[in-house]
Amino acid sequence: MIDNFEPRIVGFLCNWCSYAGADQAGNQHKEVPPNLKIVRVMCSGRVDPQHVVKAFQSGADGVMVLGCHPGDCHYKEGNYKALRRMKLLEKLLHELGIEKDRFKLDWVSASEGDKFSRVTIEMVEKVKKLGPLTIRYNKNNEGGERHE
Amino acid sequence: MSKLKVVFYWAASCGGCEVSLLDTNEKIVELGAIADILLMPLAFDGKYHDIEQLKDGEIDVTFFNGGTRSTEHEHLAKLLRQKSKIMVSYGACASWGGIPGLANQFHVEDILKCVYEDTASIAGSNPSKTRPQVKTDVPEGELTIPGLYDRVFPLDEVVKVDYYLPGCPPHVDWVVKTIDAIAAGKLPPAGSVIGSSKTVCDECKREKSSDRKIKKFHRVHEIITDPEKCLLEQGIICSGPATRSGCGGAKCLDANMPCRGCYGPPPGVVDQGAKLLSVVASMIDANEEEEIEKILSDIKDTIGTFYQFTLPKSILKGGVK
Numbered sequence: 001m002i003d004n005f006e007p008r009i010v011g012f013l014c015n016w017c018s019y020a021g022a023d024q025a026g027n028q029h030k031e032v033p034p035n036l037k038i039v040r041v042m043c044s045g046r047v048d049p050q051h052v053v054k055a056f057q058s059g060a061d062g063v064m065v066l067g068c069h070p071g072d073c074h075y076k077e078g079n080y081k082a083l084r085r086m087k088l089l090e091k092l093l094h095e096l097g098i099e100k101d102r103f104k105l106d107w108v109s110a111s112e113g114d115k116f117s118r119v120t121i122e123m124v125e126k127v128k129k130l131g132p133l134t135i136r137y138n139k140n141n142e143g144g145e146r147h148e
Numbered sequence: 149m150s151k152l153k154v155v156f157y158w159a160a161s162c163g164g165c166e167v168s169l170l171d172t173n174e175k176i177v178e179l180g181a182i183a184d185i186l187l188m189p190l191a192f193d194g195k196y197h198d199i200e201q202l203k204d205g206e207i208d209v210t211f212f213n214g215g216t217r218s219t220e221h222e223h224l225a226k227l228l229r230q231k232s233k234i235m236v237s238y239g240a241c242a243s244w245g246g247i248p249g250l251a252n253q254f255h256v257e258d259i260l261k262c263v264y265e266d267t268a269s270i271a272g273s274n275p276s277k278t279r280p281q282v283k284t285d286v287p288e289g290e291l292t293i294p295g296l297y298d299r300v301f302p303l304d305e306v307v308k309v310d311y312y313l314p315g316c317p318p319h320v321d322w323v324v325k326t327i328d329a330i331a332a333g334k335l336p337p338a339g340s341v342i343g344s345s346k347t348v349c350d351e352c353k354r355e356k357s358s359d360r361k362i363k364k365f366h367r368v369h370e371i372i373t374d375p376e377k378c379l380l381e382q383g384i385i386c387s388g389p390a391t392r393s394g395c396g397g398a399k400c401l402d403a404n405m406p407c408r409g410c411y412g413p414p415p416g417v418v419d420q421g422a423k424l425l426s427v428v429a430s431m432i433d434a435n436e437e438e439e440i441e442k443i444l445s446d447i448k449d450t451i452g453t454f455y456q457f458t459l460p461k462s463i464l465k466g467g468v469k
Contacts, residue, residue, distance in 0.1 A: 049422040053463040070435065081430045087440050088429035092421070092450045095253075096467025137252070137299055137465040 007061035007127040009036045011120070012051065014044045016074040017109045018066035024113030032117055033124040036064075043067070044105075045078025049089045052103070056093075057135060062102045062127040064120070069107040079107070101126040102133060152183040152208040152330065155199070155228055156238075158190060159221035160248045160300055161214030165239040166190040168317030169211075175324050182331050183208075199227060207232040209330055211313075213239040215249055215460065216301040220294035229307035234335070236326070240316040240410045242303040245460030247316075249300040250452060252459050252466035256298045302461050312341040316410035316457060319396045343394030347414045348407045352388055352398035354378045361433035365446035368405065379406045380431060385453055390417060390424035408456050419463045421454035428454075 013019040019040050025032050037060075041047055044067025055063045065086055067079040086105040093103055104123055108116045156166055166188065170176060186207060187194035199207075210232040216222050229235055240246040251259055264270065264279045282295045303309055313326060322342050329335050336342065349356070356378045366383045373379060379386045379401065387409030388398065394411050401407060413420040434440045447453060455462055 049426045050417075050419045050463065053419060053422050057463045077435075080435045083435070083437065084432045084440055085426050085429040087437070088425050088444055088447070088450070089422075091444060091447065092425060092454065095450050096464055098464075098468055133468065135464060135468055 005128060005131060007035050007124060007132070008059060009033075009062045009064060009120070009123055009127060010055040010060040011036050011038050011064040011066060012041050012044070012047045013038055013108075014046075014067040014074075014079070015040055015042050017068035017072065017107075018044075018116070020110035021066070021108040021112045021116040024111060025116040026113075028113040030113050030117035032120055035124045036120050043073065043075050043078035044082035045073070045075065045080075047082060047085075049085055049092075052086075052089060056098065056102075056133065061130070061133045062104070062123055064103075064123055065105045066108045066116075066119070067105075069109055072109065098133070099130050101130060153186055153206060154179075154183040155186050155207050155210040155232065156188040156190070157210060157212050157214075157224055157228055159212065159214030159225065159242070159303075160217035161239065161241045161246070163190050165211075165213035165241075165317045168239075168315075168320065168323060171320045172324055172327075173320075175327065179327055196224070196227070199231060202231045204230055205233050209234045209236060211236045211238040212303055213242050213317075215241045215245045216297070216303065216306045217248065218294040218296050222297075222301075222306055225303060225306045234310045234330070235303075235307060237303045237309045237312045239318055240314055240412065240457040243312045243314050243461070244412055244458040245300045245302050246457050249302075249457075249460035250455070252299045253451060256296050260296075299466060300460050310338045311335070312343075314341060314343055314392065314410070314412045315395060316408075319394060319399075321396060322394055341392070341412075341415075343392050343411060345415050346393045348388035348391045348393050348395065348398050348401070348411070351393045352378075352401050352407075354398075354401060357381060360431050362428070362431045362443070363433050364443060373404060375404055380428070385428055385447070387420075387424055387454075387456070389427040390414070390420050410457050412458055420458045421451070421462055425450075425454050 013022060022038065044065055047065050052063050065082060067082050068074065070079060073079040082105065090103060094100065106119050108119065158166060187199055210228040212225065212228060212235060216225055237243045241248060260279055264274060265277055280293060282293060284291045313322060326342055355376050360381050362383050364383050365385060368384060373382050373384060384406045386406035388407040390413060391407055391409045392411040392414040409420055417423045432440055432443050434443055451459065
């Protein structure tokens with residue numbers, strides 16, 4: 001593992017709860033790791049599994065999807081759709097060899113600044129332990145290694 | 149007008165693509181009238197040496213099927229590209245790696261070990277663990293065979309591709325349309341996928357309800373399905389929602405089988421598997437984490453199910469293993 005490795009984490013945050021929760025964390029002067037790159041989406045149900053795999057391919061060492069608590073979705077059931085999709089995506093990522101701790105779906109409400117701070121710090125710590133993510137056959141490390 | 153010079157080459161593929169050409173029935177006679185076939189390993193004995201003698205761009209069209217797995221495939225892809233005016237990626241394997249591309253989940257060493265040591269039919273009968281070697285010294289000199297790459301490459305990662313003709317194999321209608329367009333010199337813009345811009349679901353005649361729910365996933369042999377209703381609603385994973393149409397009106401569905409996705413992603417979709425996964429998962433009839441996991445536990449081979457034809461071209465390729 002590389003010393004001083006600072007993971008890049010992409011966080012897809014829903015506009016109504018988790019993004020407001022991130023704001024709340026700021027207002028309360030809670031610690032939020034600078035490793036997190038936030039993408040605001042209208043709903044966690046808007047997060048296409050393609051977005052998550054694209055984030056990993058583009059260099060993210062970990063990806064978080066944060067939405068409203070079950071039952072609290074601004075669009076009634078978008079977060080349930082997210083839950084179903086991300087559960088199946090987890091299965092796929094596992095088969096592709098991407099460690100479980102690199103991907104997290106969680107719920108953060110608009111008032112949970114402290115939870116936002118906690119889950120993001122935990123995520124960074126876990127991914128730090130895993131080290132950088134290297135995707136086989138990605139353009140940057142393309143080899144076309146010949147078997148002889 | 150002089151006759152067109154055409155090549156049909158196969159790389160890592162099954163030969164079904166060439167056979168699909170025979171499905172054009174009487175059109176094949178017409179093809180014979182307008183074109184000379186210079187190389188078609190499935191049908192007759194052409195020599196690579198003869199292709200090497202041609203001038204650059206002398207071949208009008210190469211229909212290249214199969215992914216690129218060996219050094220021989222790569223050599224031919226590059227050679228035929230150099231000698232051809234138009235390069236058509238013919239079929240699912242050339243376009244996205246296809247079913248042989250599922251091997252990209254594993255390293256070539258694991259594959260060779262499986263084939264030459266662990267397979268039930270071979271286990272114990274190869275105690276010296278003999279494997280084919282790229283170079284072998286024999287008294288008469290050195291023998292060589294093509295080497296394998298660690299992965300299957302789609303054709304457009306090896307050479308520039310002008311047109312994609314997807315399918316496993318491409319449907320006869322589109323093959324005929326392509327041949328007609330070449331003969332008339334009226335081809336679409338370079339880089340086009342020759343196929344429909346709709347999805348298989350758009351053309352499927354099965355009845356779809358507005359509130360589609362899946363309570364349990366089944367494999368095709370496990371249940372008797374209702375031939376009138378959407379297969380997804382009956383718990384059979386069907387790639388229809390995330391697959392380009394062009395197979396001639398959801399043909400597999402007519403035969404009571406789910407779409408497997410051989411026409412690849414529809415326009416606007418980059419990663420067919422991730423998109424299909426999104427559709428299928430959102431239909432699950434459960435809101436509790438545990439219940440969702442239980443329903444999902446019936447899906448045994450996630451990669452093979454969702455990326456049956458497109459793994460080498462997917463965003464995460466072979467993953468990290």
